[in-house]
Amino acid sequence: MRDSKKEHYASFDDVDTKKIVTCPSCSSSIHRKRLEDELYVCPECGYHFKLTPAERIAQIADQNTFEEFAADLTSRNPIALKGYEAKVSQNQRDSDLKDAVVVGTCTIDGQETVMGIMSFQFMGGSMGSVVGEKITQALLQGADTNTPVILFTASGGARMQEGIFSLMQMAKTASAAALLEATATPLFIVLTHPTTGGVTASFAMLGDVIIAEPRALIGFAGPRVIEGTIGQQLPKDFQTAEFQQKRGFVDAIVHRKELRRTLSFLLSAHAKRGR
Amino acid sequence: MNEQDKNPQKDQIDKLFGELEQLAQQQQMDLGSDLSTLKAKMVPVLKNRETTACSPWDKVCLARHVQRPGSLEYINMMCDDFMELHGDRCYGDDTALIGGIGTIDGRAITFIGNQKGSNLKENIARNHGMGHPEGYRKALRLVQQAEKFNRPVVSFIDTSGAYPGLASEERGIGEAIARNLKEFSVLKVPVLCFIIGEGGSGGALGIGVGDKLYMLENAVYSVISPEGFASILLRDSSKAEEAANTMKITAEDLKEFGIIHDIIPEPVGGAHKDPQLVASHIKKIITRDLDILCSKPADRLVRYRIKKIRGIGHFNGAQSWWDQLLNIFQLTRALK
Numbered sequence: 060m061r062d063s064k065k066e067h068y069a070s071f072d073d074v075d076t077k078k079i080v081t082c083p084s085c086s087s088s089i090h091r092k093r094l095e096d097e098l099y100v101c102p103e104c105g106y107h108f109k110l111t112p113a114e115r116i117a118q119i120a121d122q123n124t125f126e127e128f129a130a131d132l133t134s135r136n137p138i139a140l141k142g143y144e145a146k147v148s149q150n151q152r153d154s155d156l157k158d159a160v161v162v163g164t165c166t167i168d169g170q171e172t173v174m175g176i177m178s179f180q181f182m183g184g185s186m187g188s189v190v191g192e193k194i195t196q197a198l199l200q201g202a203d204t205n206t207p208v209i210l211f212t213a214s215g216g217a218r219m220q221e222g223i224f225s226l227m228q229m230a231k232t233a234s235a236a237a238l239l240e241a242t243a244t245p246l247f248i249v250l251t252h253p254t255t256g257g258v259t260a261s262f263a264m265l266g267d268v269i270i271a272e273p274r275a276l277i278g279f280a281g282p283r284v285i286e287g288t289i290g291q292q293l294p295k296d297f298q299t300a301e302f303q304q305k306r307g308f309v310d311a312i313v314h315r316k317e318l319r320r321t322l323s324f325l326l327s328a329h330a331k332r333g334r
Numbered sequence: 335m336n337e338q339d340k341n342p343q344k345d346q347i348d349k350l351f352g353e354l355e356q357l358a359q360q361q362q363m364d365l366g367s368d369l370s371t372l373k374a375k376m377v378p379v380l381k382n383r384e385t386t387a388c389s390p391w392d393k394v395c396l397a398r399h400v401q402r403p404g405s406l407e408y409i410n411m412m413c414d415d416f417m418e419l420h421g422d423r424c425y426g427d428d429t430a431l432i433g434g435i436g437t438i439d440g441r442a443i444t445f446i447g448n449q450k451g452s453n454l455k456e457n458i459a460r461n462h463g464m465g466h467p468e469g470y471r472k473a474l475r476l477v478q479q480a481e482k483f484n485r486p487v488v489s490f491i492d493t494s495g496a497y498p499g500l501a502s503e504e505r506g507i508g509e510a511i512a513r514n515l516k517e518f519s520v521l522k523v524p525v526l527c528f529i530i531g532e533g534g535s536g537g538a539l540g541i542g543v544g545d546k547l548y549m550l551e552n553a554v555y556s557v558i559s560p561e562g563f564a565s566i567l568l569r570d571s572s573k574a575e576e577a578a579n580t581m582k583i584t585a586e587d588l589k590e591f592g593i594i595h596d597i598i599p600e601p602v603g604g605a606h607k608d609p610q611l612v613a614s615h616i617k618k619i620i621t622r623d624l625d626i627l628c629s630k631p632a633d634r635l636v637r638y639r640i641k642k643i644r645g646i647g648h649f650n651g652a653q654s655w656w657d658q659l660l661n662i663f664q665l666t667r668a669l670k
Contacts, residue, residue, distance in 0.1 A: 132651035137591070138582040188647035195644065202665050217535075219558045219567065222582050223593055226535060226557040227646040230543050233515030234643045238665045241520070257557075259508035260536045265516055279508035279536070280498030291500050298503060308506050 082106055098315045107272045107315055109252060111154075112161035112176040115211055119319050120165035120174065127163035129196050134158060134189045138222035146182070146220070154180045158189040159214070162197040164206070167319065170326040172209055173201045179213040179253070186258055187218035191228025194262060198235035202242045207326055209247045212263045216256020229261035236265040245329045247322065250277050250300065250309065264308065268325055270318075271300035271309045278303075390587075391578040394560060396552040397531045398494075401606040403613075404463075405447025405490035408530065409436055411613035412620070416445070421472060425505060428469030430461040430497070431541070433476040435485070438620060444480035446473045446541055447490030450531070463532075464497035467510035470540050474514050477521055486524040486624050489541045494559060496537030511540040518543035519643060520636050520669055524627035528598070528616060529553040529585075530605070545639050546623055547593065549585035550612065551600040555593075556583040593646065637666040 080089050084106035094101075098118055099108040110118070116125045133151075136143045151157060159181040164173050175197045177184045186194075194210065201208035217225040239246055248266030253276035260279055263269075271277060278298035285291060296302045303309045313321045351369065358365040396402070409416050413436035420427040433446040450456075450463035473489075480487050496507050518525060518541075525544030533542070533555030549555060558566075560578035565571035582588075585597040598615050601608040627635065641662050 129651070132649050135648045135650060137648035138580075140580065188649045189651075192647050192649060199661055199665065203661060217557050219563060221557075221648070223555060223557060223588060223591065224646065224648055226539055227593065227643070229511075229536065229539060230515050230519065230643050231646055233512060234519035234543070234640050237516045237520045238640070238662075238669075240516075241669045242665065257536060260511040260540075261515055262512070264506070264509040264512035278503050279496070279511075280503065284498050285500065285503070293500060297500070306504055306506065308509055 083108075100315050105273060105314075107252060107274065109179050109213065111180065112156070112178050115176045116161075116165070116174070118315070119209075119322065120167060121169065125163050125165040125174070127161060128200070129162055129193045130157065132157065132189045132192060134187050134221070136221075137188065137224045138220075140220050140222075143220045150181050154178065156181050158193070159184045159186070159218075160190045160193050162193045164200075167326060168323040170323065170330065171206050172322075172326060173197050173204075173206050175208070175210040177211060177213045177251075177258075179215070182218065183215035184213045184258070185215050185218035185220075185225070186228050186232075186261075187221040187225050188228065190218070191225075191231050194228075194232045195235040198232065198239045198246070198262070201244050201246070202235075202239045205242060205244050207245045207247065207329060208239060209249065209322060210262065210266075211249045211251055212254040212258055213251045214254055214256065214258035214263075216258060226257065229257045232262040233265060236262050245325070247325055249313075249318070249322075250303075251275055253277070255279065255281055255298075268310050269308070270311050270313050270321065271303065272318075273300060273312055273314060275300045277309070389575075389579060390554070390581070390584050391560070391575040393552045393584050394532075394554050394574075394578050396604045397554045399604055399606055401452070402492075402531050403605055403609040404452065404492055405445070405449050405530065406432060407452070407609060408490060408613050408616060409434075409445050409447070411610060412436075412617040413438055413443075413445075414440075419476060422468040422475055424471060425468045428461075428466050428472060429459060430463050430493070431465040431469030431473055433473055438617060441621075441624065442483075442485050443620070443624075444476050444485050444487045445490070446476055446487065448493035448537075448541070450492060461497060463493040464495060465493065465537055465540070466497050466499075466502050467505040467507045470496070470507070470510040470514050473541050474510075474517055477518065477523075477525070481521055481523050484523060486628055487521070487526070487544070488620055489525065489527045489544060491527060491529045491533050491538045491542050491555075492531035493534050493537045494532050495534035496540065511536050514540045515543055519640055522632035522636060522669075524624060524630075524635060525639075526620060526623055526627075529555050529594075534559060543639075543643070545627055545635060546595050548596055548598055548616075548619060549588060549594050550598050550605055551585055552604055553585055554578075554583040555585075555588055556581055633666060633669060636669055637663065640666060 078091050080091055080094055082101040085104035087103040134147055160177045162175040245267045248263055248269045250271040254263055255278050276298055282293055300312050416436035418434040432449045436443055436445050448463045449460050451460040477487050527542050527544040527547045529549040531553055560574040561571055564573040564577040588594045601611055605612045
C-alpha cells in the first residue's frame with residue numbers, strides 16, 4: 060500500500076465526468092474529448108492516466124470481441140474483519156466492478172488471447188481471493204487452450220483485509236503461471252501505474268515479455284516504507300518503469316499509442332515457428 | 335490439546351503443598367490459613383502458565399523472542415552432519431537466508447531457512463533475517479540442485495519479511511520472490527516447510543511453498559506485520575496488539591483455515607525453554623513425512639501440491655471442483 064503525492068510519481072486521480080480534466084502531473088487543462096482521442100495520455104507531458112478495465116478493453120481488443128468470464132465472483136470476509144463487507148460494497152458501487160480485476164477472452168487483430176485487466180480504482184487494485192482466483196482462471200484457461208495470456212497489472216499489493224488468504228494468492232497465481240509455462244504458452248505482462256507489493260512479487264514479474272507504461276511506478280516495498288523504516292535517501296527515478304528497465308526487470312517501455320500494435324506483434328511473433 | 339499443555343510445574347507445586355500440609359499435621363502446627371493464602375496467591379501464576387501463551391499478541395512476542403532457536407540451531411540439533419552452502423552464483427551471499435546439505439538418519443536433505451541470529455551482533459550481521467534478492471536466488475539455486483540430485487527439501491521460515499530497502503529493490507526482490515513461488519510449486523522433490531518463528535509476508539512465502547506446511551505452536555504467519563496492519567487499517571501504529579488479535583495469524587487460526595497441516599507443540603514458555611525437545615518433534619515429522627513423500631512419483635507429488643495451492647481462497651460464485659481437478663490433472667501432464 061502506498062500513497063504518492065510526489066512530483067515524479069503520477070497522482071491517482073482518475074478521469075471523472077467533468078468536461079475539462081486537469082493533468083495530475085503537469086496541471087494543464089485538457090478537454091475530455093481530446094483526452095479520449097489521445098487514449099488518456101496527457102498531450103502536454105505524456106502522463107498516462109489510469110484506465111478502467113472497460114477503457115483498456117476498448118483500446119486493446121478488437122471491437123465487441125471481449126467476452127468476460129468468472130464475472131460473478133465476489134469476495135467474502137474470511138477473517139471476519141469488521142467493516143470489510145461494507146468497504147467492498149462501497150467500492151462495487153463506486154467503480155461499477157465486482158472486484159479489482161476483469162478477465163475474459165478477446166481477439167487483437169484477429170488473434171485469440173486471454174486478457175486480464177486489473178483496476179486500481181477498486182480498493183487500490185489489491186489482490187484478495189477473488190483477484191487471485193480470476194487471474195488463476197485466466198492463466199489456466201490459457202494453458203488449457205494454448206492461448207496466449209495478457210495481463211494488465213495495477214495494484215497496491217495483497218488485500219490485507221483478507222489476512223493470510225491474500226498472501227496465498229501470490230502462490231496460487233505463480234503456480235498457475237508455472238503451468239502456463241509448462242504448456243509453452245506465452246504470458247505477456249503490461250505493468251501499469253502503479254504495480255507494487257504482492258502483485259509485483261508474483262505473476263507480474265513472471266511474464267515471458269514484461270512491458271511497462273512510461274513512468275509507471277513499479278516496485279515491491281513502497282518508497283514511503285523504505286524511506287520511513289530504513290531512513291535511506293532514494294534516487295529521483297526510484298521504482299519508475301525506467302528505473303526497472305535500467306535494472307533489467309522490464310523488457311520494454313511502450314507508449315499507450317503503441318501498445319495495441321506491440322501486443323499484436325508479440326502475439327503474431329509467438330504464433331510463428333522460428334524454424 | 336496435547337501433552338505439552340499439561341503443566342509439570344503445577345504438579346510439582348501441588349505436591350509441595352501436599353507435603354507441607356502433611357508436615358504441618360505431623361508437627362501439629364496450624365498452617366491452614368497461611369497455606370490457603372499462599373495457594374490463592376499462586377492461582378494467577380499457575381493460570382498464566384497453564385495456557386502457555388494466551389493472546390495472539392503474546393505469540394507474536396514469543397515468535398520474536400531473542401532467544402528463540404533459529405534455522406541453523408534446529409538443523410545442527412537434528413542433522414548427523416551438515417554443510418552450509420553459500421552464494422547465489424550471481425551477485426553474492428545473503429547471510430539472512432542460509433542453506434546447505436544435511437543428513438538425518440542417513441538421508442540427504444537440502445535445508446534452506448531464514449536466519450535472524452541469536453545476539454545483537456549476529457542480528458546485525460544477518461540483517462535480522464530479512465533477505466535480499468540474492469538470498470532468495472540462493473534458495474532457488476539450492477532447491478533446484480536438490481531436484482537435480484533427487485534430494486528432498488526442508489525449509490525453515492523465520493523472518494519479519496524481505497528487506498524493504500534500495501538495494502533490495504534495485505536487484506529485484508519482487509522478481510526473486512515471484513520466481514521462487516513459481517519454481518517451488520513445480521519442484522519434483524518433496525518440500526517440507528516449517529514456520530518456526532515469524533512468518534512475515536512475501537519474505538516468508540518466498541521459501542514457503544511446499545507439500546506440507548507446519549507451524550510451531552507459538553509461531554505466527556501473516557500477510558503484513560501487526561504494526562503495518564495497525565498503521566494502515568487502524569491508522570495508528572501503536573495499535574499493533576489490537577491488530578494482532580484481529581488478524582488471525584496464529585497456528586490454530588491457520589490450521590482451522592486449512593492453510594497449514596499441523597501444529598508442533600512447544601514447551602511451556604516457548605521453544606527457547608527446550609530447543610532440543612522442539613528439534614526432536616520436528617525431526618520426527620521430517621522422517622515420517624519424507625518416508626511417505628519420497629516414495630511418491632514426482633508427477634503425483636507436484637499434482638497434489640498444485641491442487642492444494644489452487645484451492646486456497648474464500649469467495650462467492652460458481653466454482654466447480656471437479657472441473658478444476660480435471661483441469662489440474664491434465665495440465666500437470668505437461669510437466670513431464
